[in-house]
Amino acid sequence: MKRTLHILTFAFANLICVTASAQVTSWDNSPLNYNNSPLNYNNSPLNYNNSPLNYQNSPLNYNSSNGVYDNGGNRIGYQTQSPAGVTNVFDNNGNRIGYSPAGVKQ
Secondary structure, X not given: OHHHHHHHHHHHHHHHHHHHHXXXXXXXXXOOOOOOOOXXXXXXXXXXXXXXXXXXXXOOOOOOOOEEEOOOOOEEEXXXXXXXXXXXXXXXXXXXXXXXXXXXXX
């Protein structure tokens, strides 16, 4: 019984290792990469280019071309692109809710 339990434990541990290694992302996609980080001024809502106070990003600008919409057609935010090519997604209040690393097609 102990031998069977030991073999099952070993097999389960190997399965976890294989699964964990399959989830590794590249450094270019990582949120720990400074280019993608919200601590980078180019990705921050404190940067006027990303601010909801910038009329281009405002939900009041009906001609804005950078709006993000839900399936019901409601505007939920806007997107901007940093000089490094990272696409940042903000909600209408200027909170960063996501990003797409540089070089990823939208």
